[in-house]
Amino acid sequence: MFEKIALVGIGLIGSSLARVIRREGLAGHVAISTRSAATLARARELGLGSSYTTDAKEAARDADLVIVSVPVGSSGAVAQEIAPALKQGAILTDVGSTKASVIAQMQPHVPGGVHFIPGHPLAGTEKSGPDAGFADLFDNRWCIFTPLPDTDPEALERLSEFWRRCGANIDTMDPQHHDMTLAIVSHLPHIIAYNIVGTADDLESVTKTEVIKYSASGFRDFTRLAASDPTMWRDVCLHNKDAILEMLARFSEDLAFLQRAIRWGDGDKLFDLFTRTRAVRRSIIEAGQDIDAPDFGRQAVEHPAKS
């Protein structure tokens, strides 16, 4: 599909892209760049690309497609660094979990004649780094684009076709809507997981023994999310601040409602809520998302209930 693709950042997402690009034969040349020499050396050992450099500008030079897969707080610095090397007509995209902030950081650096199309594949795991990636990561997952008002439809279609060939389904929305939606379906669940595992860890007398020994699968599911990359999630929280605070406020109100129902022994309220939420899971399954499949969105994840 492309003569040369540059992957800037070669962690979970960048290396999954490298693997699927190779499997599907989507590029003549895959240039890999990352900030740390050690990560780059590992990418080379894994044979993820055709060339390797710690100089993002070098990787981006002459590329037809440049994919930035770094923590969202670094996307502006990366855009500034590669901007002078971007060729006319190239597509520049990203995979960041927040969109308004990434656009605000990257867009000012994008030279005229370069197609900047922000994107976000809704696929990942709690793991990070080049060893964590796998070619099937994007299979049957959404990839959301938040095109800018002047986005060239042909470039958007070309990038959409690339992601389809990586296994993804495509959707588009405006950046604010993306950030609000992801705040509830992705960012809040991680924040809640970090919080509950932190609370358990604070119970020092319990944590070293009982929490580990008796962790039931409910708590274990939280620990998976709470093991996610600290840099990535620090940046997500700082860069989707307004939407996350809005969702946290609603969450706290609803939690207070639940707390009150428990305090006053209001079984009907509890039963009604739990019935409604059970229906949500059922509708996700009916919509074709097989939650119980062992590879639901992630590989190499323990499924203790099944083993």
Ligand SMILES: NC(=O)c1ccc[n+]([C@@H]2O[C@H](COP(=O)([O-])OP(=O)(O)OC[C@H]3O[C@@H](n4cnc5c(N)ncnc54)[C@H](O)[C@@H]3O)[C@@H](O)[C@H]2O)c1
């Ligand atoms: N992990 C997920 O579940 C997931 C899912 C979808 C999107 N995302 C988004 O994808 C992006 C990458 O996440 P990941 O999970 O692949 O992270 P990761 O930690 O596995 O990899 C990040 C990579 O970026 C490199 N990097 C960091 N700062 C850099 C800089 N300034 N210049 C060049 N390289 C730099 C690191 O060396 C590493 O190679 C993030 O923006 C994240 O929000 C993550």
Ligand SMILES: O=C(O)C(=O)C[C@]1(C(=O)O)C=C[C@@H](O)C=C1
């Ligand atoms: O399944 C997981 O481990 C993930 O965290 C993946 C997940 C998500 O919340 O669904 C995390 C962040 C992304 O931006 C997209 C996907």
